[in-house]
Amino acid sequence: MKRRQFITFLTRPNAGWPQDLRVRHRYWVPLIVALSGMACVLSSHSSLSQEPVKEAASEQQVFNNACRTCHTIREGDNRQGPNLYKIIGRKAGSLPDYSYSSAMKGADFVWDDEKLQHFIASPDEVVPGNNMKPYSGLGSTDDRTKVIAYLRSVATGRP
Secondary structure: OOHHHHHHHHHOHHHOOOHHHHHHHHHHHHHHHHHHHHHHHHHHHHHHHHHHHHHHHHHHHHHHHHOOOOOOOOOOOOOOOOOOOOOOOOEOOOOOOOOOOHHHHOOOOEOOHHHHHHHHHOHHHHOOOOOOOOOOOOOOHHHHHHHHHHHHHHHHOOO
């Protein structure tokens, strides 16, 4: 399309396409539809695939902020607190290479999601006399759920 034809088309769109472009225009519509469809499919897939990664990063961030000062998630790496690797399903106070408080050693339960929710919210209510000082609990239910999801993902190898 020459410059003059283009300007004429812009100023008088009802005049129609110039004769030499009418044939080529016929192929534009399917091409535009196909490209739009591909862009839609590719953009929605990439945004969906990023969501679990963002959620996992969010879970790890909450764990880091609330727990990592004293705990690790590596097996055998005990610090001020015991490692939390595969804590779900483990008996409370049962790691052989960690010196638990007598209250935690005497706790007669197995860690599950519900028990962890309560403990992370208020450790002194679940196990009075534990050594989790100065930690007094994590108030947000959403944050507690993220910590538990992160601990579960570490045990299963989910990213």
